[in-house]
Amino acid sequence: MANVFEATDPRGRRVTCTDETWDNHILTGHPIMEGQEGDVQAAIQKPTIGIFRDAHFEDREVYYLLKRRTYVKVVVRFDGDVGTVITAFETDSPKRGERMIWPVSSD
Numbered sequence: 001m002a003n004v005f006e007a008t009d010p011r012g013r014r015v016t017c018t019d020e021t022w023d024n025h026i027l028t029g030h031p032i033m034e035g036q037e038g039d040v041q042a043a044i045q046k047p048t049i050g051i052f053r054d055a056h057f058e059d060r061e062v063y064y065l066l067k068r069r070t071y072v073k074v075v076v077r078f079d080g081d082v083g084t085v086i087t088a089f090e091t092d093s094p095k096r097g098e099r100m101i102w103p104v105s106s107d
Contacts, residue, residue, distance in 0.1 A: 004037055007044040009051070009063070009083070011102060015044050015076050017085035030089040036072065039065055040088045043074045047102075055097030060086065062098055 004022045007015050017040065026033050033040070043065035054060035054075060061083070065072040070090045076083040 005041045007041045009044050010046070013078070013081045013083055015083040015085065021085055026088050032090060033088060039067065039072045040074050040085070043072050044076070049094065050100045051102035052094065052098040053101050055095055061101065064094060
């Protein structure tokens with residue numbers, strides 16, 4: 001299985017996004033994400049508002065990249081220090097119940 005991209009988050013953890021996830025989940029459920037691979041990767045590398053613990057899954061973390069009026073939200077499942085993108089989509093705001101676990105990127 002090939003990767004759309006690999007990225008390193010601000011905490012030094014490697015995150016991959018597979019072709020299968022990109023094509024069969026992200027684009028199928030969120031066609032507006034077509035061509036936004038760079039934004040998804042940027043959200044992981046330099047999250048605008050930090051890294052959050054998912055509101056429902058302890059093994060998932062959430063990254064947000066602020067674009068003009070919306071955020072690109074990227075959900076990553078971690079197994080140790082290696083993560084896999086689960087989904088990515090645009091949203092108006094962070095989700096209630098998510099807890100910040102890493103501050104804003106300093107770069």
